[in-house]
Amino acid sequence: MNSRGVQKVLQGLQLVSSAPAGRICSPLSSWNSRPGSGSNRALSGSGRGSMNVFNREMKKRQKNWAAVLQDGHQYDYLRDEVGSRVADRVYDITRTFPLALDIGGGKSHIADHLNKDVVERLFLTDISQHTLKHRRPSEIPTQCILADEEFLPFKENTFDLVLSSLTLHWINDLPGALRQIHQVLKPDGVFIGAMVGGETLYELRCSLQLAETEREGGFSPHVSPYTAVTDLGNLLGQAGFNMLTVDIDDVQVHYPGIMEVMTDLQGMGESNCAWNRRSMLHRDTMLAAAAIYKEMYGNEDGSVPATFEILYMIGWKPHESQAKPAKRGSATVSFGDLGKISRQSSTKES
Amino acid sequence: MSGSNVWSRSRERLRVFPELLAQCADEAAVYGKCVAATTTGNQELKKDLCAKEFEALKTCFTNAEKKEAKVNNRI
Numbered sequence: 001m002n003s004r005g006v007q008k009v010l011q012g013l014q015l016v017s018s019a020p021a022g023r024i025c026s027p028l029s030s031w032n033s034r035p036g037s038g039s040n041r042a043l044s045g046s047g048r049g050s051m052n053v054f055n056r057e058m059k060k061r062q063k064n065w066a067a068v069l070q071d072g073h074q075y076d077y078l079r080d081e082v083g084s085r086v087a088d089r090v091y092d093i094t095r096t097f098p099l100a101l102d103i104g105g106g107k108s109h110i111a112d113h114l115n116k117d118v119v120e121r122l123f124l125t126d127i128s129q130h131t132l133k134h135r136r137p138s139e140i141p142t143q144c145i146l147a148d149e150e151f152l153p154f155k156e157n158t159f160d161l162v163l164s165s166l167t168l169h170w171i172n173d174l175p176g177a178l179r180q181i182h183q184v185l186k187p188d189g190v191f192i193g194a195m196v197g198g199e200t201l202y203e204l205r206c207s208l209q210l211a212e213t214e215r216e217g218g219f220s221p222h223v224s225p226y227t228a229v230t231d232l233g234n235l236l237g238q239a240g241f242n243m244l245t246v247d248i249d250d251v252q253v254h255y256p257g258i259m260e261v262m263t264d265l266q267g268m269g270e271s272n273c274a275w276n277r278r279s280m281l282h283r284d285t286m287l288a289a290a291a292i293y294k295e296m297y298g299n300e301d302g303s304v305p306a307t308f309e310i311l312y313m314i315g316w317k318p319h320e321s322q323a324k325p326a327k328r329g330s331a332t333v334s335f336g337d338l339g340k341i342s343r344q345s346s347t348k349e350s
Numbered sequence: 351m352s353g354s355n356v357w358s359r360s361r362e363r364l365r366v367f368p369e370l371l372a373q374c375a376d377e378a379a380v381y382g383k384c385v386a387a388t389t390t391g392n393q394e395l396k397k398d399l400c401a402k403e404f405e406a407l408k409t410c411f412t413n414a415e416k417k418e419a420k421v422n423n424r425i
Contacts, residue, residue, distance in 0.1 A: 210385050210388075210389070210395060211385075213395050213396075213397070214385055214395055214396075214397065214398070214399055214400055214404075215397070215398075215404070216397065217396075217397035256368060257368050257371065259364070259367050259368050260368065284404070284408065286367070287371070287404075287407065287408065287411060288381065288385075288404060288407075290367075290371055290378070291371075291377075291378035291379070291381045291382045291385075291407060292381075292382050292385050292386065293382075294378060294379070294382060295378070295379055295381075295382020295383055295385075295386055296382065296386050296389075
C-alpha cells in the first residue's frame with residue numbers, strides 16, 4: 001500500500017475518533033476515493049462501463065466452487081430468506097406474468113416460492129454454470145441461460161417481470177445493468193430486485209480494519225463497496241423506471257465468531273472479488289480481528305452478529321395506463337375542504 | 351487430494367482456530383477492549399498500540415495450538 005494511502009487512512013481515523021464505537025467505520029467506507037476505485041458506487045457519470053471494481057471472472061470461479069461444495073445447501077439460508085421476501089412482493093402485484101426473467105438467480109431461490117398462477121414461464125440466468133446445474137426444481141417451466149448480468153442477451157420489450165436477488169452488488173456498471181433491465185422489459189413491465197447495500201457487514205469491515213491498522217500499520221478493503229439506499233432511487237430513475245419503491249430490511253445473523261462469518265460468506269459464493277483486494281490475511285491479523293469483533297460487537301451469549309442490509313426495489317417501465325401526476329391547475333377541490341368532510345359526516349350521524 | 355500438503359495442513363489449522371480462541375477468551379477480551387478504547391477516546395489507532403495485550407493473546411493461542419496438536423497427534 002502506498003504511503004499516501006496510509007496517510008489518508010490515518011487522517012480518516014482522526015476525523016471519526018469521536019464517533020460512537022460501532023459506527024466509526026461507516027464514513028471510512030469511502031476512504032478510497034482514488035479515481036477508478038469505485039468505492040463510492042453512487043453514480044458513474046457519463047462513462048458507461050468505465051467502472052471496473054470487480055473481477056467478474058473471479059466471481060464466476062467462486063460461484064462455481066461454491067455450487068459444487070459437498071454441503072453447499074447449508075449456506076443458502078440468506079438467499080432463501082431474501083428470495084421469499086422478493087416472492088412476497090411479486091404476489092403483492094395482482095397480475096399474472098406470462099414471461100419472467102430472474103437475473104443472477106443461481107439456484108433459483110425466488111421461483112422456489114412462486115407458483116404457476118403468478119409466473120407462467122421463467123428464464124433463469126447466472127454467470128456460473130454449476131450453480132444453474134444445481135438449481136431447485138420448480139413447477140414453473142424454466143429455461144436456464146448462462147449470461148452475465150451486465151450483458152443480457154435478450155431483445156427489447158420481451159419480459160413482463162424481471163427479478164433479481166442478491167446479485168446486483170457484484171456488478172461493475174450498475175447504471176448500465178439497470179438500463180439493460182429497463183430495455184428488456186415490456187412497457188408496463190416491472191422490475192423487482194433485492195441487493196445488499198449500505199451498512200452490510202459493517203462489523204466485519206470494522207474489525208478487520210482496526211485489526212490491520214493495529215497489527216500492520218495500515219489497512220486494505222476486505223468488504224466490497226455497497227450502494228447507499230439514497231443513491232438507489234437516483235439510479236433507478238436515471239435508468240428510466242418510474243413509480244419507484246425502495247425499502248430496507250435489516251437481517252442480522254448470529255455466528256459463533258469471525259471465522260464462521262467468513263466461512264459462510266465463502267460458502268455462499270460471496271467472497272471478495274474486487275480488483276483492489278489483498279490476496280492474503282495474516283494469521284496475527286485474523287487473531288486480532290477475531291478478538292476485536294467479539295469485544296466490540298459480541299452478544300452476551302458469546303455469539304457475534306453480522307448485519308445484512310437488504311435493499312428492495314420495485315420499478316415500472318413507463319406506459320400510458322400508469323397513473324401520472326395531474327396537470328397543474330386541474331384541481332377540483334381544495335385542501336381547505338378537508339376539514340369540512342369530517343364535519344359533514346358527523347352531522348349525518350347525529 | 352494427495353495426502354497431507356501445505357494446503358490441507360493450513361486448512362486444518364484454520365479449522366481449529368475458533369476452539370483455540372475460545373480457550374484464550376480473557377486475553378482476547380483485554381486486547382479487544384484496548385483497541386475498542388481508541389474508537390471512543392482521543393487517541394488514534396497506531397501500529398502496535400496494543401502490542402503488549404496482543405503478545406499475551408498470541409502466546410496463549412500458540413500454547414493452546416501446541417497442546418491441541420499434541421493431543422490430536424498432528425505434530
